[in-house]
Amino acid sequence: MASTTAAEAGTADVPARAGSSRSGGTLYRGDLGMWSWVAHRVTGVLTFFFLFVHVLDTALVRVSPNAYDETIALYKNPLVNLMEVGLVGAVLYHALNGVRVILVDFWSKGPKVQRAMFWVIAVIWLLVMIPGAYFMLERTVTEMIGGH
Amino acid sequence: MTATVDSAPELAAPRSPRRRPARRNNVELYAWLFMRLSGLALLVLVLGHLFIMNILDGGVHRINFAFVAGRWSSPFWQFWDLAMLWLAQLHGANGLRTVINDYARKDATRFWLKMLLYTATVLIVALGSFVIFTFSPDVGS
Ligand code: HEM
Numbered sequence: 001m002a003s004t005t006a007a008e009a010g011t012a013d014v015p016a017r018a019g020s021s022r023s024g025g026t027l028y029r030g031d032l033g034m035w036s037w038v039a040h041r042v043t044g045v046l047t048f049f050f051l052f053v054h055v056l057d058t059a060l061v062r063v064s065p066n067a068y069d070e071t072i073a074l075y076k077n078p079l080v081n082l083m084e085v086g087l088v089g090a091v092l093y094h095a096l097n098g099v100r101v102i103l104v105d106f107w108s109k110g111p112k113v114q115r116a117m118f119w120v121i122a123v124i125w126l127l128v129m130i131p132g133a134y135f136m137l138e139r140t141v142t143e144m145i146g147g148h
Numbered sequence: 149m150t151a152t153v154d155s156a157p158e159l160a161a162p163r164s165p166r167r168r169p170a171r172r173n174n175v176e177l178y179a180w181l182f183m184r185l186s187g188l189a190l191l192v193l194v195l196g197h198l199f200i201m202n203i204l205d206g207g208v209h210r211i212n213f214a215f216v217a218g219r220w221s222s223p224f225w226q227f228w229d230l231a232m233l234w235l236a237q238l239h240g241a242n243g244l245r246t247v248i249n250d251y252a253r254k255d256a257t258r259f260w261l262k263m264l265l266y267t268a269t270v271l272i273v274a275l276g277s278f279v280i281f282t283f284s285p286d287v288g289s
Contacts, residue, residue, distance in 0.1 A: 045247060048240035052268065055233065055276045058216070062279045064287060065213035075208045084208065088198050095195055098187045105184065135203045 036097055036118055043094040050087055081140045085133050092128060096121035179242055186239040193232040217285035226280055233276040241269040 028034055060068040074080075100117045104110040110117075160166075201207070205215075219225045244265055252258035 041243075041247065044240065044243045047236075048244055051236055051240060052272060055237075055272045059275050059279045061213060061216050061283060062287065068216070069212045072208065072211050080208070084202060088202060091194060091198060095187075095191050099191065102184050102187065132203065136207060139207065139209060 032115060032118060036100075040094055040097045040101070043090040047087070047091055047094060078140045078144065081137060085136050088132060088136070089125075089129055092125055092132075093121075096124060179245075183239060183242060186235045189235055190232070190239060193228065194236060197228075197232060216283075220280070220283050221285070230277065230280050233280070234273060237269055237273050237276070241265060 057068075057071050060071055097118075100114065100121055103117060104114050201211075220229075245262060248258060248261045248265065252261055
Protein backbone atom coordinates (compact mmCIF):
# COMPACT_ATOMS: atom_id res chain seq x y z
CA MET A 1 0.00 0.00 0.00
CA ALA A 2 2.89 2.37 -0.43
CA SER A 3 2.37 5.48 -2.46
CA THR A 4 4.59 7.63 -4.60
CA THR A 5 4.50 10.40 -2.06
CA ALA A 6 5.77 10.48 1.49
CA ALA A 7 2.50 11.91 2.73
CA GLU A 8 0.87 8.54 3.20
CA ALA A 9 3.60 6.89 5.26
CA GLY A 10 1.82 6.01 8.46
CA THR A 11 -1.84 5.33 7.77
CA ALA A 12 -4.49 4.58 10.36
CA ASP A 13 -4.01 0.88 10.99
CA VAL A 14 -0.23 0.97 11.36
CA PRO A 15 1.56 3.08 13.97
CA ALA A 16 3.62 5.69 12.13
CA ARG A 17 7.04 4.65 13.39
CA ALA A 18 6.53 0.97 13.93
CA GLY A 19 9.40 0.06 11.62
CA SER A 20 7.26 -2.62 10.08
CA SER A 21 8.20 -2.42 6.41
CA ARG A 22 10.84 -4.50 4.72
CA SER A 23 13.66 -2.04 5.33
CA GLY A 24 12.58 -1.18 8.81
CA GLY A 25 11.47 2.41 8.24
CA THR A 26 8.04 3.66 7.49
CA LEU A 27 5.69 2.26 4.86
CA TYR A 28 7.29 4.46 2.23
CA ARG A 29 10.97 4.31 3.05
CA GLY A 30 12.79 1.55 1.19
CA ASP A 31 9.66 0.59 -0.68
CA LEU A 32 9.27 0.26 -4.44
CA GLY A 33 7.47 3.61 -4.41
CA MET A 34 10.54 5.30 -2.99
CA TRP A 35 12.98 3.69 -5.40
CA SER A 36 10.86 4.52 -8.43
CA TRP A 37 10.99 8.14 -7.25
CA VAL A 38 14.77 8.02 -6.66
CA ALA A 39 15.26 6.68 -10.17
CA HIS A 40 12.94 9.36 -11.57
CA ARG A 41 14.98 12.06 -9.86
CA VAL A 42 18.37 10.65 -10.88
CA THR A 43 17.33 10.21 -14.53
CA GLY A 44 15.79 13.70 -14.61
CA VAL A 45 18.95 15.37 -13.28
CA LEU A 46 21.16 13.30 -15.57
CA THR A 47 19.10 14.28 -18.61
CA PHE A 48 19.24 17.93 -17.60
CA PHE A 49 23.05 17.89 -17.58
CA PHE A 50 23.14 16.07 -20.88
CA LEU A 51 20.81 18.68 -22.39
CA PHE A 52 23.21 21.42 -21.29
CA VAL A 53 26.10 19.83 -23.18
CA HIS A 54 23.92 18.91 -26.15
CA VAL A 55 22.75 22.50 -26.74
CA LEU A 56 26.37 23.69 -26.53
CA ASP A 57 27.66 21.16 -29.05
CA THR A 58 24.80 21.83 -31.45
CA ALA A 59 25.44 25.58 -31.15
CA LEU A 60 28.75 24.96 -32.93
CA VAL A 61 26.81 24.86 -36.23
CA ARG A 62 26.68 28.63 -35.79
CA VAL A 63 30.48 28.81 -35.53
CA SER A 64 31.51 26.84 -38.61
CA PRO A 65 30.72 23.54 -40.32
CA ASN A 66 34.21 22.37 -39.39
CA ALA A 67 33.94 23.15 -35.71
CA TYR A 68 30.68 21.20 -35.60
CA ASP A 69 31.91 18.21 -37.59
CA GLU A 70 35.13 17.91 -35.60
CA THR A 71 33.25 17.90 -32.30
CA ILE A 72 30.63 15.40 -33.44
CA ALA A 73 33.47 13.17 -34.67
CA LEU A 74 34.52 12.80 -31.00
CA TYR A 75 31.18 11.09 -30.36
CA LYS A 76 31.64 8.45 -33.05
CA ASN A 77 33.19 5.72 -30.91
CA PRO A 78 31.98 2.64 -29.02
CA LEU A 79 32.15 4.22 -25.55
CA VAL A 80 29.95 7.17 -26.48
CA ASN A 81 27.65 4.78 -28.34
CA LEU A 82 27.17 2.85 -25.11
CA MET A 83 26.51 6.07 -23.23
CA GLU A 84 23.86 6.94 -25.81
CA VAL A 85 22.07 3.68 -25.07
CA GLY A 86 22.28 4.54 -21.36
CA LEU A 87 20.85 8.00 -21.98
CA VAL A 88 17.97 6.64 -24.06
CA GLY A 89 17.24 4.10 -21.31
CA ALA A 90 17.29 6.83 -18.66
CA VAL A 91 15.04 9.19 -20.60
CA LEU A 92 12.65 6.38 -21.47
CA TYR A 93 12.34 5.37 -17.81
CA HIS A 94 11.81 9.00 -16.77
CA ALA A 95 9.15 9.48 -19.45
CA LEU A 96 7.25 6.28 -18.61
CA ASN A 97 7.44 6.87 -14.88
CA GLY A 98 6.37 10.49 -15.49
CA VAL A 99 3.18 9.17 -17.08
CA ARG A 100 2.72 6.88 -14.07
CA VAL A 101 3.10 9.83 -11.69
CA ILE A 102 0.57 11.82 -13.73
CA LEU A 103 -1.88 8.91 -13.58
CA VAL A 104 -1.42 8.59 -9.82
CA ASP A 105 -2.20 12.31 -9.51
CA PHE A 106 -5.16 12.59 -11.86
CA TRP A 107 -6.73 9.16 -12.30
CA SER A 108 -9.07 8.14 -9.51
CA LYS A 109 -7.77 4.55 -9.52
CA GLY A 110 -4.15 5.68 -9.94
CA PRO A 111 -2.98 5.50 -6.33
CA LYS A 112 -4.52 2.08 -5.91
CA VAL A 113 -2.77 0.57 -8.92
CA GLN A 114 0.49 2.52 -8.74
CA ARG A 115 2.48 -0.63 -7.98
CA ALA A 116 0.95 -2.53 -10.89
CA MET A 117 1.63 0.47 -13.11
CA PHE A 118 5.28 0.30 -12.14
CA TRP A 119 5.51 -3.25 -13.44
CA VAL A 120 3.67 -2.24 -16.60
CA ILE A 121 6.19 0.50 -17.35
CA ALA A 122 9.04 -1.89 -16.51
CA VAL A 123 7.78 -4.31 -19.16
CA ILE A 124 7.26 -1.53 -21.73
CA TRP A 125 10.78 -0.31 -20.98
CA LEU A 126 12.23 -3.76 -21.71
CA LEU A 127 10.11 -4.23 -24.83
CA VAL A 128 11.43 -0.95 -26.24
CA MET A 129 15.01 -1.14 -24.97
CA ILE A 130 15.86 -4.64 -26.19
CA PRO A 131 15.27 -3.94 -29.90
CA GLY A 132 16.30 -0.30 -29.33
CA ALA A 133 19.71 -1.24 -27.92
CA TYR A 134 20.13 -3.76 -30.72
CA PHE A 135 19.60 -1.18 -33.46
CA MET A 136 21.70 1.44 -31.69
CA LEU A 137 24.67 -0.89 -31.13
CA GLU A 138 24.45 -2.93 -34.34
CA ARG A 139 26.87 -0.80 -36.32
CA THR A 140 29.44 -0.49 -33.53
CA VAL A 141 29.41 -4.22 -32.85
CA THR A 142 29.75 -5.30 -36.50
CA GLU A 143 32.65 -2.87 -36.92
CA MET A 144 34.37 -4.23 -33.82
CA ILE A 145 34.04 -7.85 -34.90
CA GLY A 146 35.88 -7.08 -38.11
CA GLY A 147 33.63 -5.14 -40.38
CA HIS A 148 35.34 -2.57 -42.61
CA MET B 149 -4.20 7.53 18.95
CA THR B 150 -7.05 5.14 19.51
CA ALA B 151 -9.95 4.15 17.34
CA THR B 152 -12.09 6.96 18.69
CA VAL B 153 -10.01 9.69 17.08
CA ASP B 154 -13.03 11.03 15.22
CA SER B 155 -14.67 12.16 18.44
CA ALA B 156 -11.66 13.89 19.95
CA PRO B 157 -12.95 17.34 20.94
CA GLU B 158 -9.67 19.20 20.56
CA LEU B 159 -9.29 18.38 16.86
CA ALA B 160 -9.64 21.36 14.57
CA ALA B 161 -11.98 21.17 11.61
CA PRO B 162 -10.51 19.28 8.69
CA ARG B 163 -8.27 21.38 6.47
CA SER B 164 -8.28 24.39 8.76
CA PRO B 165 -4.88 26.09 8.35
CA ARG B 166 -2.39 25.55 11.16
CA ARG B 167 -0.23 28.45 10.16
CA ARG B 168 -0.29 31.18 7.63
CA PRO B 169 0.84 29.98 4.23
CA ALA B 170 4.33 31.09 3.35
CA ARG B 171 3.07 32.68 0.17
CA ARG B 172 -0.17 34.18 -0.90
CA ASN B 173 -0.04 33.01 -4.46
CA ASN B 174 -0.34 29.83 -6.48
CA VAL B 175 3.14 29.75 -8.04
CA GLU B 176 3.91 26.29 -6.71
CA LEU B 177 0.60 24.96 -8.00
CA TYR B 178 1.34 26.29 -11.48
CA ALA B 179 4.86 24.87 -11.32
CA TRP B 180 3.41 21.48 -10.39
CA LEU B 181 0.90 21.66 -13.23
CA PHE B 182 3.58 22.81 -15.67
CA MET B 183 5.69 19.73 -14.84
CA ARG B 184 2.79 17.51 -15.86
CA LEU B 185 1.73 19.40 -18.99
CA SER B 186 5.28 19.89 -20.27
CA GLY B 187 5.96 16.24 -19.43
CA LEU B 188 3.16 15.14 -21.74
CA ALA B 189 4.42 17.36 -24.56
CA LEU B 190 7.99 16.16 -24.02
CA LEU B 191 6.79 12.59 -24.24
CA VAL B 192 6.16 13.14 -27.96
CA LEU B 193 8.92 15.68 -28.63
CA VAL B 194 11.78 13.95 -26.80
CA LEU B 195 10.95 10.31 -27.48
CA GLY B 196 10.27 11.20 -31.13
CA HIS B 197 13.59 13.02 -31.34
CA LEU B 198 15.51 10.13 -29.76
CA PHE B 199 13.83 7.56 -31.98
CA ILE B 200 14.43 9.47 -35.20
CA MET B 201 18.01 10.49 -34.41
CA ASN B 202 19.30 7.29 -32.83
CA ILE B 203 17.42 4.65 -34.78
CA LEU B 204 15.54 5.77 -37.91
CA ASP B 205 18.28 8.07 -39.17
CA GLY B 206 21.12 5.74 -38.24
CA GLY B 207 22.56 7.44 -35.16
CA VAL B 208 25.48 9.76 -34.58
CA HIS B 209 27.52 8.31 -37.46
CA ARG B 210 25.19 10.02 -39.90
CA ILE B 211 25.35 13.36 -38.18
CA ASN B 212 27.36 16.26 -39.51
CA PHE B 213 26.80 19.87 -40.53
CA ALA B 214 25.01 18.91 -43.76
CA PHE B 215 22.60 16.70 -41.80
CA VAL B 216 21.68 19.57 -39.48
CA ALA B 217 21.31 21.93 -42.46
CA GLY B 218 18.95 19.45 -44.08
CA ARG B 219 16.74 19.18 -41.03
CA TRP B 220 16.57 22.87 -40.28
CA SER B 221 15.63 23.65 -43.88
CA SER B 222 12.16 22.58 -42.74
CA PRO B 223 10.11 24.96 -40.55
CA PHE B 224 8.44 21.90 -39.04
CA TRP B 225 11.66 20.58 -37.51
CA GLN B 226 12.78 24.08 -36.57
CA PHE B 227 9.59 24.48 -34.59
CA TRP B 228 9.86 20.97 -33.13
CA ASP B 229 13.39 21.65 -31.90
CA LEU B 230 12.52 25.09 -30.56
CA ALA B 231 9.53 23.75 -28.61
CA MET B 232 11.61 20.85 -27.30
CA LEU B 233 14.42 23.19 -26.25
CA TRP B 234 12.16 25.52 -24.28
CA LEU B 235 9.99 22.85 -22.68
CA ALA B 236 12.83 20.48 -21.76
CA GLN B 237 14.99 23.27 -20.39
CA LEU B 238 12.19 24.82 -18.31
CA HIS B 239 10.90 21.40 -17.15
CA GLY B 240 14.41 20.32 -16.19
CA ALA B 241 15.20 23.64 -14.51
CA ASN B 242 12.03 23.54 -12.46
CA GLY B 243 12.83 19.93 -11.53
CA LEU B 244 16.32 20.95 -10.45
CA ARG B 245 14.86 23.81 -8.42
CA THR B 246 12.91 21.21 -6.46
CA VAL B 247 16.03 19.11 -6.00
CA ILE B 248 18.00 22.12 -4.73
CA ASN B 249 15.19 23.06 -2.35
CA ASP B 250 15.25 19.52 -1.02
CA TYR B 251 18.97 19.15 -0.37
CA ALA B 252 20.53 22.58 0.19
CA ARG B 253 20.78 23.12 3.92
CA LYS B 254 21.92 26.69 4.23
CA ASP B 255 19.92 29.59 2.83
CA ALA B 256 23.04 30.98 1.18
CA THR B 257 23.83 27.66 -0.51
CA ARG B 258 20.28 27.37 -1.75
CA PHE B 259 20.31 30.92 -3.04
CA TRP B 260 23.56 30.61 -4.98
CA LEU B 261 22.75 27.19 -6.41
CA LYS B 262 19.48 28.57 -7.73
CA MET B 263 21.19 31.64 -9.17
CA LEU B 264 23.61 29.33 -10.96
CA LEU B 265 20.70 27.24 -12.22
CA TYR B 266 18.69 30.23 -13.45
CA THR B 267 21.72 31.76 -15.15
CA ALA B 268 22.53 28.50 -16.92
CA THR B 269 18.90 28.08 -17.95
CA VAL B 270 18.53 31.56 -19.44
CA LEU B 271 21.87 31.13 -21.20
CA ILE B 272 20.98 27.77 -22.74
CA VAL B 273 17.47 28.78 -23.82
CA ALA B 274 18.80 32.03 -25.33
CA LEU B 275 21.75 30.37 -27.07
CA GLY B 276 19.65 27.50 -28.42
CA SER B 277 16.90 29.83 -29.71
CA PHE B 278 19.49 32.12 -31.27
CA VAL B 279 21.08 29.18 -33.08
CA ILE B 280 17.76 27.86 -34.40
CA PHE B 281 16.58 31.31 -35.58
CA THR B 282 19.82 32.45 -37.17
CA PHE B 283 21.09 29.17 -38.59
CA SER B 284 22.29 29.46 -42.14
CA PRO B 285 23.58 26.59 -44.28
CA ASP B 286 26.15 28.96 -45.78
CA VAL B 287 28.13 29.87 -42.63
CA GLY B 288 31.81 30.07 -43.28
CA SER B 289 31.62 29.46 -47.00
C1 HEM C 1 10.05 12.71 -21.89
C2 HEM C 1 8.99 13.07 -21.23
C3 HEM C 1 9.01 13.51 -19.77
C4 HEM C 1 7.98 13.28 -18.89
C5 HEM C 1 6.67 12.55 -19.20
C6 HEM C 1 8.37 13.85 -17.62
C7 HEM C 1 7.56 13.87 -16.50
C8 HEM C 1 7.90 14.40 -15.29
C9 HEM C 1 7.02 14.61 -14.18
C10 HEM C 1 5.53 14.26 -14.17
C11 HEM C 1 7.74 15.14 -13.17
C12 HEM C 1 7.21 15.54 -11.79
C13 HEM C 1 7.43 14.49 -10.78
C14 HEM C 1 6.89 14.89 -9.43
O1 HEM C 1 6.37 16.00 -9.26
O2 HEM C 1 6.99 14.05 -8.52
C15 HEM C 1 9.10 15.27 -13.62
C16 HEM C 1 10.16 15.72 -12.84
C17 HEM C 1 11.40 16.01 -13.34
N1 HEM C 1 11.82 15.93 -14.66
FE1 HEM C 1 10.73 15.18 -16.17
N2 HEM C 1 9.63 14.41 -17.72
C18 HEM C 1 10.06 14.24 -19.03
C19 HEM C 1 11.27 14.70 -19.55
C20 HEM C 1 12.28 15.33 -18.84
C21 HEM C 1 13.51 15.86 -19.40
C22 HEM C 1 13.88 15.88 -20.89
C23 HEM C 1 14.25 16.34 -18.34
C24 HEM C 1 15.61 17.01 -18.34
C25 HEM C 1 15.89 18.09 -19.02
C26 HEM C 1 13.49 16.12 -17.13
C27 HEM C 1 13.91 16.46 -15.85
C28 HEM C 1 13.14 16.34 -14.72
C29 HEM C 1 13.61 16.67 -13.39
C30 HEM C 1 15.01 17.16 -13.00
C31 HEM C 1 12.52 16.45 -12.52
C32 HEM C 1 12.48 16.65 -11.00
C33 HEM C 1 12.60 15.33 -10.29
C34 HEM C 1 12.28 15.41 -8.82
O3 HEM C 1 11.81 16.45 -8.32
O4 HEM C 1 12.51 14.39 -8.16
N3 HEM C 1 12.30 15.50 -17.47
N4 HEM C 1 9.18 14.82 -14.92
